[in-house]
Amino acid sequence: VYFLNGQGDLLWSFESGDDVWSARDVAITQDGSRVMVGSMLGRVFLLDAEGHVLWSHYAGFLFGAGAMTPDGSRIVVGESGGPANTIRFLDGHGDRLWSFETGGWVVAVAVTPDGSRVAAGSFDGKVYLLTGEGDLLWSFQTGDTVRAVAITADGSRVLAGSEDRNVYLLDGGN
Incomplete structure (x- = not known):
């Protein structure tokens, strides 16, 4: 992972130890003080503005996707494969707040800025909407894998x- 300034100059780089596949595997706080990195083999890292590891969390067999609130207080992670296909919600210290099991690999996630709503897409063809406490509000069945999700700031x-x-x-049901 490479961290660049506004002019494209390299400020620092981070080696996760395994592949980071796409932009869905990284997120940054609004003020640039925290960077989330998800690695292919299931580890999530939170880095500071200088690229130092603040914590890491093993999210499961494979990392499917990740998103973070603008202040870094909440992180949502999609776990794929292995024994479970799970949406995990972490606090800013990497502690798990809740998990929700889906019917397929979780490959897309989004979270509202205040952490009150989490959206996810899965290989089971469903879109999931959960509260910030992990309660399922609804799921919607599409015709195939859901590869991308986004949510408005108010969750509507x-x-x-x-x-x-x-x-x-x-x-969104608001």
Whole structure:
């Protein structure tokens, strides 16, 4: 992982020990003080602004996706494969607040800025919407794997992209 300034100059780099596949595997706080990195083999790291590891958390067999609130107080992680396919919600210290098991690999996640809503997409073709306490509000079945999700700041809308070649705009129920 490479951390660049606004001019494209390298400030620091971080070696996770295994692959970091895509942009869905990294997130940064609004003020740039914290960086989340998810590695292919299931480890999540929180780094400070200089690239030092503040903590790491083993999220499961494979890291599917990650997202973080703008202040870094909440991190949502999608776990894929192995014994469970799970959405995990962590606090800013890496402690697990809750987990929610899905029917397939979790490959897309999003969280509202205040951490009150979590959206996820899975290989089971479903979009999931949960509260910040881990309670399922609803799930929506698409025709194939859900590879991308986004959520509005107030949680009122969830956008999901599926391999069924459709993009879904769903009511968040607020």
